[in-house]
Amino acid sequence: MTKQDVREPRSKGRTGVAVVAGVLAVLVLVGVGGAAGFKWWQERTGGFALAGERLREFPEIDRTGLSETQGRILTVAEREFEAQNPGTKYSEGIDEAWCADFVSWVMRESGRPLANPNSGSWRIPGVYTLEEYYRGESRFEDLGYQPRIGDVVMYTAASVFNQHTNIVIDVAGDTITTLGGNEFDEITIHRYRPADVSGLVGFGRL
Secondary structure (H helix, E strand, O other), X not given: OOOOOOOOOOOOOOOHHHHHHXXXXXXXXXXXXXXXXXXXXXXXXXXXXXXXEEEOOOOOOOOOOOOHHHHHHHHHHHHHHHXXXXXXXXXXXXXXXXXXXXXHHHHHHOOOOOOXXXXXOOOOOOXXXXXXXXXXXXXXXXXXXXXXXXXXXXXXXXXXXXXXXXXXXXXXXXXXXXXXXXXXXXXXXXXXXXXXXXXXXXXXXX
């Protein structure tokens, strides 16, 4: 996913009054909560949810009964969400769409590295190859599967996420919460019902 580049139109006042009015408007914006106002405008234009609800903070998750690996995945996921590092951190410095890189990196950091079926590397840079990996490991689950924390979701280009992948960080009934890289060129959290999202390929089981 890519973040939209939204630019405000440039004012071209032709009279002294227009120029003064423009300067005063800028001074008021900056001096009276301008940063907060700009943040609100930015979130309103580029921070919508792709599916269900977009969470602004890492959710409180009941870790009772989770495996050690699931606990590590949540710890790494929360740390990276708070840090909001650039995608090149997860892609070994390569400037590319980095959703699958992010999934690969989190799994490696959590002690459950993936293995690229083509190169053997821990990093799987593409969603198709990610699906190939899980199928080859007999860990691919079709729709109808009840996902768990640490599972990986994969989507086709027909989905609202486009061709994409992210990680399940919470499950409540028929609703899942996912964390993914390269969503608006950021690491973001979505909570939604998989049944409501078309183009969902399936799940890579932890």
